[in-house]
Amino acid sequence: MRSRLTGVAFALLCLSITPCHAVVFEATADPNHNTTAPTGTFANSGWQYEGTYGAYLGTMIAPQYFITAQHFGTQGTTFTQNGIFSGGADLTYNIDTAANGGTGYWDIAGTDLRIFKIQETFATYAPLYTGSSETGLTMAINGRGGPRGADVLVGGILHGWQDSNPDGFARWGTNTVSGIYSSAIGDLLTASFSASGTAEEATLSNGDSGGGVFVNDGGIWKLAGVNYSIDGMFDTNNIVGDGSDFNAALFDRGGLYQGSDSFGWTFIPDLPLDNPSSMYASRISTSAASIMSITMVPEPQSAALIMLALALGLMQRRRVTQPV
Numbered sequence: 001m002r003s004r005l006t007g008v009a010f011a012l013l014c015l016s017i018t019p020c021h022a023v024v025f026e027a028t029a030d031p032n033h034n035t036t037a038p039t040g041t042f043a044n045s046g047w048q049y050e051g052t053y054g055a056y057l058g059t060m061i062a063p064q065y066f067i068t069a070q071h072f073g074t075q076g077t078t079f080t081q082n083g084i085f086s087g088g089a090d091l092t093y094n095i096d097t098a099a100n101g102g103t104g105y106w107d108i109a110g111t112d113l114r115i116f117k118i119q120e121t122f123a124t125y126a127p128l129y130t131g132s133s134e135t136g137l138t139m140a141i142n143g144r145g146g147p148r149g150a151d152v153l154v155g156g157i158l159h160g161w162q163d164s165n166p167d168g169f170a171r172w173g174t175n176t177v178s179g180i181y182s183s184a185i186g187d188l189l190t191a192s193f194s195a196s197g198t199a200e201e202a203t204l205s206n207g208d209s210g211g212g213v214f215v216n217d218g219g220i221w222k223l224a225g226v227n228y229s230i231d232g233m234f235d236t237n238n239i240v241g242d243g244s245d246f247n248a249a250l251f252d253r254g255g256l257y258q259g260s261d262s263f264g265w266t267f268i269p270d271l272p273l274d275n276p277s278s279m280y281a282s283r284i285s286t287s288a289a290s291i292m293s294i295t296m297v298p299e300p301q302s303a304a305l306i307m308l309a310l311a312l313g314l315m316q317r318r319r320v321t322q323p324v
């Protein structure tokens with residue numbers, strides 16, 4: 001699937017990347033594709049840890065915490081583990097809006113990651129990927145953005161599909177981590193929308209932000225990223241103000257302009273080799289210590305030992321990181 005992230009993060013990140021909204025597939029235009037739990041190779045590849053937060057997705061990462069993106073803003077006071085993810089009934093949890101000294105959430109400084117605490121307890125939650133070897137791993141992507149939109153043609157040849165508006169359906173797809181992009185908003189996992197990619201090759205589109213990206217680490221699917229953005233925008237011309245620009249999932253950007261009316265356009269030559277657009281997800285591993293300082297509440301016995309250690313002056317108690 002190719003989905004893309006659209007716009008909110010665009011200004012924060014760089015000229016060439018726009019925040020993202022939905023999972024778009026390379027192989028099919030069917031809007032019902034992969035809207036139910038994955039089976040076979042991708043069974044339990046992270047879909048079961050997803051839930052809805054307003055119009056977007058989040059991922060359960062600890063008994064009382066879920067993680068999502070910052071850039072679309074707060075989305076109400078509940079988080080729902082929908083039956084489509086769990087296989088059971090919808091379970092709605094109440095967010096602790098007084099958490100973190102009344103802020104209601106924790107932002108991981110220098111990133112687009114945001115953590116919320118619920119008042120109840122999740123029955124399950126995702127393990128975090130804490131290694132540094134994401135590149136080359138197969139990734140499972142989850143998002144709630146729009147399906148394929150109109151064909152993008154260059155000289156009559158199909159190069160991909162425009163984004164469409166989110167339709168409220170969650171979808172999962174797959175890709176391969178192609179690298180790490182160091183951005184002003186922290187490390188991002190990148191993956192290109194390949195014409196000959198993974199079995200369920202997909203990218204992000206408008207509305208996919210916040211969804212979890214999982215990698216298969218030795219047989220265990222772990223949360224490695226949170227959907228952030230996609231390459232864009234694109235245009236068939238570099239004329240400013242004619243309204244012809246669009247966001248898209250492209251397995252070949254060749255022959256199109258990339259950029260924006262505000263910051264200018266760059267023409268991408270149409271070469272024999274495909275030049276696909278990429279998706280970007282906030283990297284979990286480089287923020288794992290900060291995340292766990294928030295979500296890892298000491299067991300009572302451990303807490304007692306910590307207090308004892310403090311009394312003895314042997315160690316310092318770990319503090320929750322404050323958002324910038």
Ligand SMILES: [Ca+2]
Pocket residue numbers: 175176191192193194197198201
């Ligand atoms: Ca790919």
Ligand SMILES: [Ca+2]
Pocket residue numbers: 235237238239240241242243244245
């Ligand atoms: Ca234009």
